[in-house]
Amino acid sequence: MVVITHLAIGRPPYLWEPPDASPDRQRVLSFVTDSPSECRLQARARASGPGASPARIQWQVTPPEGFSLPPDARLTGPEIDLTLHRDTVYAGGAPLSLVIRVTLDGTSAADHAIVAQDERDQLRQEYVDLSRDRVPDRVEFIDETEYQLRYGRRFPDLTFSQLNASVNRFAGRQYRWALLTEELLLALTRLQRLVGQSLVIASIYRNPVRQEEVNGPVDESHHQYGRAADLHVWPNWAPPQDGRTIATPVDWLRLANAAWQAGARWIEPMTLTHVNTARCHLHFDVRGAGSLTAPVGVRGEVVDAASGKPLPGARVELDGMTARTNRQGEFFLQHVLTPEEHTLSVSVPGRTPVAQPVRVESRQVVTVRIRVPA
Ligand SMILES: [Zn+2]
Known part of the structure; x- marks a missing residue:
């Protein structure tokens, strides 16, 4: 008999150490890769029973789609330590999965593990694949339930669905997870109070693949870390109120000043925000450092x-x-x-x-x- 006793995949490695008596041998965990092009896999197995020797253990690894095993991979013995390489360019989306099997001499005395990315790690993989400066931790992502628990009572005017502008290209819908910082929610709430009306939110949280589509050149956009907001600028909002139907620089300035008072740290230059068109918006973020506005x-x-x-x-x-x-x-x-x-x-x-x-x-x-x- 042979059983897998240890698995470590990606970075930081997801460790898998099933209890010996586990009735369910098909354990599904999750992982992200070390980099866009590499994923380290370490595994150990134990052979037991009459005539069982560690040298008879054989491994089979089915890498995630687009990845391949090193040509010189050693796939016998009690442990393996491989670096899988991605050959194809990232195509944007499907969750990665790995299948690991062990046998004794290729016989039926076998064990296996299937490790597939859950939706949170599918989302985190976008930060890895698009080489973002920081790959957020799993616990930083929140879903609707967690949002309600954490913020629902303090920010009753802001709903999770309003704030989540992510797109899961693989599934053709939003991700169920988003990054939203308390600092941003506080600033939005203060701003709403200051202006005395409901904010018209255009976009808050964007996943990296979505950011590429919206504004690819800004690869470290704060929208991806839940620290930025795009708000619609109301036309005819600042004096002189002459009944204009598109927002002008004075409308933009009034909202920008209010956002600054509410805690905005950096406001995108007005010249980039489509003033004097129906698309006029205000982008602000609550970054901690750098040149502030x-x-x-x-x-x-x-x-x-x-x-x-x-x-x-x-x-x-x-x-x-x-x-x-x-x-x-x-x-x-x-x-x-x-x-x-x-x-x-x-x-x-x-x-x-x-x-x-x-x-x-x-x-x-x-x-x-x-x-x-x-
Ligand atoms: Zn923006």
Whole structure:
């Protein structure tokens, strides 16, 4: 008789040590691979009974689809230690599975184990396969039930289905699991309270394969870690309320300021969020480090370079936000930006436009004087 006594697959290895008396020999666990292209498999078996010798143990391994055994794999003896290699490029989705069999001399005295990825590890495998910086732990993913337990009472206005924008390409539906951080749920709830109406959520949690489809170049998007939100920007929300039906920069700015007050740490530049179209949205996330965004202000005056006389009616623009100078040539412009150098462009009818670097400061108003040549 021969039994499998130990299995370790992937990283961190999933250990399988069935009790000797287990009636159910077909144990199903789960795993993720070490990397997109490799998966280490270690196994041990014990032979017992008359004439049983460890040297007579033979192994058969059926690797996950797309993976193959090393050509020199040693598949006899009491233990095996193999690295499976993936030959084909990741195709996006099916759960991986492995079948391991042991026999004594290829006879019927056999044992086997089938190890297939459950849905949580199928999802985690996306982080491995798409080489994300961090592969979340199994316990970080929550389903509807866990969401209710953990957050249901504290965030009654936010439902799991609203927050889960994942897509399981293999199954043709959402994943039942998502990553959602408390910090993000807190910020959304505070924001809802601040604006006094229900937020229109476009997208919160995205799995890596979904992120590739939505915005492939941003491979470390915080949406994949449950730390980012895309919200629809209401048109005609900020003054002057003139009945407009698409959101303009002032509508965006009002929501961006509120999001910042509610705890948003980084807000995507307005120029990337489709303002002045029906697709206008606000993206914010609650990242812990890096360059953070804040309300900023620029106050200034636009004058003729030669005479120093004020130029009224000049158009001033900073990263998509615009203002016009008054009769005294003065303007005031508010925005939400990262505190660094940005370009202020000034155009006066009949003159060559001027571009001037301006260093904005977090939660401060900087003053500039722009001289426009004739
Ligand atoms: Zn986003």
